[in-house]
Amino acid sequence: MKQKDYYMPEMSKTQIRRFLNKGTFTGKLATVKKDGSSHVVPIWFVLDYRNNEDDLGNMYFTTFIGSVKAENIQRDNRISMCIDDQTPPFSFVTIHGTAKLYPYKQKEVLKWATRIAERYIGKKDSKAYGERNSGEGAVLVRIKPTKIIAEKDITAWE
């Protein structure tokens, strides 16, 4: 996909934030399994609340204790996540960072699960979804980015 000769502008932090917040873009979360091979799944996530658009902040998603991704993170907290616009002219952001599980704060899980549901399935069903995803075994996960790669309009070369 990548090739040196392309006109491939990077994104500013503000553009990255807007890109990550765009519609129902999912994150493809990659972790490492016990056997040392990779694991990648789509997740629903939201960004931290921030007033300053120039500060990317953290990302949040919920899962359940015992899921492959939760177990992988508990073993090694380093993650990477790819978000892309898979229609021409193609853009993507890849985040490298660390993930932290917050399994014991059900109220917080509910708050974030509801907010996440609002983004992906809309306000109407978000309460029911939030409750379902903050029950027993539910866990909030925070991603703290350490490195970001962002490339936009990959095929819009000049």
Place this chain on the structure above:
Amino acid sequence: MKQKDYYMPEMSKTQIRRFLNKGTFTGKLATVKKDGSSHVVPIWFVLDYRNNEDDLGNMYFTTFIGSVKAENIQRDNRISMCIDDQTPPFSFVTIHGTAKLYPYKQKEVLKWATRIAERYIGKKDSKAYGERNSGEGAVLVRIKPTKIIAEKDITAWE
């Protein structure tokens, strides 16, 4: 994203094949870096030619020797790849498999790079793109699936 109570039908092999071939869906290829952390990037890929729709076959993409993904695959050929429809009702396929590099067959690289370009940028520019992506250092990569997870219409629960 996943939760047991959902109505979450799996896909047949034919459906998986059609899903992977759909429009300009990109693959999010996950590999493992030298330091043991994950790496994930979008790739353009095509499926093997097959007459039998019930046989998924292999996937092909091109990259360059020295790219992070090529180096990771040379170190450990186990990969995972996620392809998803990130609009409601949300569907995804995750492939676990092995990847093999074919660096010395420039004619083959050109053939596949051109075919890949046809899928993602259209017939018109595919020749130029194919040539650009099959020059020095270009490498064809074949993915052989060993395990497939497919879930469709995730939020269309009953």
